Amino acid sequence: MKRSLWLRLAPYLFTLGFFAVWEIACRAFAISSFILPPPSAIWAALVQYQKPLYTNAFHTLWMTTAGFALSIVFGLALGLLVGSSRLIYAGLNPLLVGFNSIPKVAVVPILVIWFGVGWQPPVLTAFVISFFPIVVNVATGLATIEPETEDVLKALGASRYDIMTKVGIPRALPFFFGALKVSITLAYVGSVIGEQNASNLGIGNLITRASADFNVPLIFAALIVLAVLGVLLVAIVDLVESRMTGWARRSQMVNG
Amino acid sequence: MTATCRRRPSGSFDALDLAGSRLSAFVELHEVTHVYGGGESTPAVDGLSLKIREGEFAAIVGPSGCGKSTMMKLATGLQRPRRGTVIVAGQEVTQPIKITGMAFQNPVMLPWRTTLRNLLLPLEIVEPYRSRLRANKSDYVARAEALLTKVGLEGMGQKFPWQLSGGMQQRASLCRSLIHEPKLLMLDEPFGALDAFTREELWCVIRNLHAERGITVILVTHDLREAVFLADRVFCMSARPGRIIAEREIDFPRPRDLDITYTPEFASVVHELRGHIRTAREAA
Ligand SMILES: Nc1ncnc2c1ncn2[C@@H]1O[C@H](COP(=O)(O)OP(=O)(O)O)[C@@H](O)[C@H]1O
Ligand SMILES: [Mg+2]
Numbered sequence: 261m262k263r264s265l266w267l268r269l270a271p272y273l274f275t276l277g278f279f280a281v282w283e284i285a286c287r288a289f290a291i292s293s294f295i296l297p298p299p300s301a302i303w304a305a306l307v308q309y310q311k312p313l314y315t316n317a318f319h320t321l322w323m324t325t326a327g328f329a330l331s332i333v334f335g336l337a338l339g340l341l342v343g344s345s346r347l348i349y350a351g352l353n354p355l356l357v358g359f360n361s362i363p364k365v366a367v368v369p370i371l372v373i374w375f376g377v378g379w380q381p382p383v384l385t386a387f388v389i390s391f392f393p394i395v396v397n398v399a400t401g402l403a404t405i406e407p408e409t410e411d412v413l414k415a416l417g418a419s420r421y422d423i424m425t426k427v428g429i430p431r432a433l434p435f436f437f438g439a440l441k442v443s444i445t446l447a448y449v450g451s452v453i454g455e456q457n458a459s460n461l462g463i464g465n466l467i468t469r470a471s472a473d474f475n476v477p478l479i480f481a482a483l484i485v486l487a488v489l490g491v492l493l494v495a496i497v498d499l500v501e502s503r504m505t506g507w508a509r510r511s512q513m514v515n516g
Numbered sequence: 517m518t519a520t521c522r523r524r525p526s527g528s529f530d531a532l533d534l535a536g537s538r539l540s541a542f543v544e545l546h547e548v549t550h551v552y553g554g555g556e557s558t559p560a561v562d563g564l565s566l567k568i569r570e571g572e573f574a575a576i577v578g579p580s581g582c583g584k585s586t587m588m589k590l591a592t593g594l595q596r597p598r599r600g601t602v603i604v605a606g607q608e609v610t611q612p613i614k615i616t617g618m619a620f621q622n623p624v625m626l627p628w629r630t631t632l633r634n635l636l637l638p639l640e641i642v643e644p645y646r647s648r649l650r651a652n653k654s655d656y657v658a659r660a661e662a663l664l665t666k667v668g669l670e671g672m673g674q675k676f677p678w679q680l681s682g683g684m685q686q687r688a689s690l691c692r693s694l695i696h697e698p699k700l701l702m703l704d705e706p707f708g709a710l711d712a713f714t715r716e717e718l719w720c721v722i723r724n725l726h727a728e729r730g731i732t733v734i735l736v737t738h739d740l741r742e743a744v745f746l747a748d749r750v751f752c753m754s755a756r757p758g759r760i761i762a763e764r765e766i767d768f769p770r771p772r773d774l775d776i777t778y779t780p781e782f783a784s785v786v787h788e789l790r791g792h793i794r795t796a797r798e799a800a
Contacts, residue, residue, distance in 0.1 A: 409624045415592045416641045416696070417614040426637065430628045507628045507676060 297477040302484060305477035312466060317485050319462040323379065323451035324493070327386020328444055335391040335443070336436065339398025343432065344424060349403065356395065364389040365453055372458045382454030382462060389450035390443040397439035401432030437501035444493050452486065541567035541603070542732050543591055543700065548600030549757075550586055559598070560586040562757035568749075570699075573726050573733045575743035577789065578753030579797045584736040587758065588702050591734065592616045605699065614642050616700045617693030621708040623685040625677035631688050632673030635660040638696040645696060656695075663691040667721050683714035687721070694725065701726075703735045707742065716774060719745055727771060740786045740793070745777050752792040755799060762792045 279299045285291070286298035293301050306313065342349050342356075367388055371381040405427055413423050455464025463482050470478040548564045551557060561583035568574045576584050589595040590602055593609040602609040604616075617638070625634050639645040639656050649656070664673055667687040669680075677685055686706060693701060703722070707715040723746060726733050737743050743750045744766055752762040766785065768776055776782050 406622070406624060408620050408622055409626070411589070411594055411620075412618055412624055412692075413637075413641065414594055414612050415614075415616055415618050415702075416638050417612050418641045422641055426640065427626065430626070433628075505628075507678075 294474065294476050297480055301477045302480045305475075305481040306484065309478055309481060313463075313481060313485055316461060316463050316466045316482075317489060320382075320448075320451055320455060320464065320486075321489060323382040323455065323459075323462060324386055324444075324448045326379075326383045327451055328390060328447040330383070330387040331391030331394055331443060331447065332440070334387075335394025335439075336398060338391075339395045339432075339436075340402065340424075340429075342395060343399035343402025344420070344428065349399065356392070360392045364450060368454060368457045371454070375458075377458045377460060379459070379461075381458035382451040382464070385454035386447040386450035390447035393439040393442045393446070394436065397435040398432050401435030402428045405431060434501075434505040437497070437505050440497045440501065441494060444497050445490065448486075448490055448493060542570035542572070542605060543568040543734065544601075544603040545587070545590065546601045546603070548590055548597045548602060550583075550590055550595060550597045552586075559757040561590070562759060564600070564753075564759050566751055566760050566763075568732065568734060570732055571730045573735070573746055573748045575735045575737060575747035575750045576753060577737060577740060577743050577750060577793065578758060579755050579793065580738065582753045582756050582796070583758030584753060585704055587753075588618070588704050588734070588736060591700075592618065592702060613700075614696075615698050616702055617696065617698035618702045618704070619686075619689045619693040619706045621705040623677070623682075623689035625685055625688060625692075627676065627678055630674050630676055631664070631669070631680065632657065632660055634677060634688060635663065635673075635692050635695050638692060642696045660691065660695060663694060664688070666725070667691055668717075683710050683718070686710060686714075686718065690718075690721065690725075694729075694731075697729075699732060701731050701733045703733065703737075705736055705738065708738070715739075715742070720774065722746060723772065740789050741777055741782075744782060744785050744789065745772060745774075750789060752789060752796065754796045761796055762789075764789060 283298045283300060286296060291298075297305075342352055364385060368381060368385055371384050375381055375384070402424075405423075409427055410423060413427065418426070451462070452464040452467075455462035456468050457464075459465050463486055467479055467482050470476075470482065544567045546565055549559050549562050551559045564583070564587060566574075576587065578584055586595065590597055591604065591609070593602070593612040596610070604613055607613075625631070626637070629637070636656055640649060645652075645656070661670075661673055664670060667690060669684060669687050669691070672680065672684065672688075677688065680688065686709075690706070693703075707718055710718065719742060722733070722735075725731070726746075733746075735743070735746060747766055750764045750766060751760050752764075753759065754761045764785065768782070
């Protein structure tokens with residue numbers, strides 16, 4: 261009883277403790293606000309710049325969501341295609357691996373040349389960086405159907421389409437949602453990188469401007485906003501995942 | 517052939533007195549050779565011939581890796597033979613045939629479906645059930661529940677497969693293989709992973725289903741007692757590449773009780789079959 265209460269309080273206590281230690285360290289060692297601002301200064305910046313932080317955070321959220329939506333659509337489509345045909349899988353695999361090994365930040369200059377400064381680079385960076393895990397996971401989910409399951413269906417005269425809809429897609433769902441969790445974080449990274457390099461809006465851009473002004477507390481305030489948004493996004497995806505694929509988790513728990 | 521064949525069913529008399537209904541074989545493999553992967557590797561089965569009568573309960577035993585599962589896949593059209601012909605119900609098998617139900621050692625239930633919906637799966641695929649699914653839904657559910665009751669899973673339909681024990685899943689898998697009323701039931705080591713008590717219980721379930729429905733059953737097993745207890749005829753296969761090296765009519769009267777497995781007559785049949793298997797393994 262007592263233990264479970266502590267367990268429930270632990271996340272809050274640890275977070276509070278973290279900021280307390282930070283604050284005390286900054287004061288005790290008289291660390292300059294230009295190097296590491298104390299939480300109190302960051303809080304002040306959060307309050308002072310709440311309007312621009314709010315609008316830019318909203319923009320970043322938009323860019324991330326748009327890029328993420330694109331990767332869901334294209335990642336799902338390509339994943340289904342790749343996973344359902346051994347020929348396509350064999351043919352596309354080297355291309356996909358090669359594409360994935362490019363650090364996506366290196367693509368941003370090309371996006372700037374193509375689209376200039378605006379909403380396109382952040383959205384597209386978010387897209388290219390986050391769609392690969394979806395493709396791979398969905399394809400894996402489809403390609404790893406147990407041969408016996410397939411035999412049960414084929415012996416009944418099931419078509420490939422039947423096998424896809426009755427087994428392939430439901431089976432690929434946990435893989436898909438698993439990928440979404442990775443993907444949303446990546447999309448978020450992508451949109452911020454895109455904003456830093458090629459946008460006049462968004463938290464990424466705000467950080468670029470704040471660093472030009474040596475407004476270190478504002479940079480940290482922006483980072484805090486990013487952290488909170490990130491946690492929020494992952495929590496949403498988590499919720500959707502557990503709603504959709506509870507069976508996968510529970511069946512694993514039972515079968516060890 | 518190094519066979520010690522007793523009464524090869526080439527004459528029609530056997531067929532007449534045992535199956536009663538049909539003269540010709542219901543399942544016939546004729547000189548079938550199958551090679552996996554299209555290359556020139558050792559065939560999985562080579563010159564395999566066997567005939568099974570309608571309504572018969574056939575058991576196939578043999579060393580592991582000898583091609584028993586391959587034979588099942590050939591008989592159901594999941595694999596096409598390199599040479600030879602496969603005939604089921606008077607038609608040459610060129611694609612998967614829908615009059616079969618299959619169950620394997622692994623129950624392969626779909627974990628996202630309840631047990632009941634797992635049972636209904638074949639009806640969502642096989643015609644004519646498929647197109648009548650919506651209209652006859654309640655009939656089908658009733659049928660599935662009746663089957664569940666028959667195998668001792670009454671009221672378990674709403675449970676998910678992962679909430680059932682291995683033996684219960686295997687029972688459900690049996691129900692699924694029977695729901696579309698197949699004429700031919702293929703069981704590939706279905707009890708291999710179960711404990712001895714559950715296994716014997718399921719023997720009786722299968723025995724009763726076979727007696728009730730007059731369905732043709734082909735059972736692959738590595739348990740000789742299981743084969744002798746259940747089957748009308750036991751086929752022994754050689755080591756890879758698999759062929760039939762012996763067959764044995766089992767003429768214990770039906771219905772058989774589990775007690776017969778402890779009689780000396782039963783033991784001597786099991787012993788005789790064991791001899792064939794030993795020969796097969798030594799030849800390899
Ligand atoms: N899909 C496959 N591809 C290649 N070889 C296979 C495949 N399935 C089975 N084999 C081989 O064919 C032989 C017969 O296999 P199988 O019919 O599964 O044996 P059994 O069921 O009697 O244990 C084995 O030696 C096995 O290695
Ligand atoms: Mg096998």
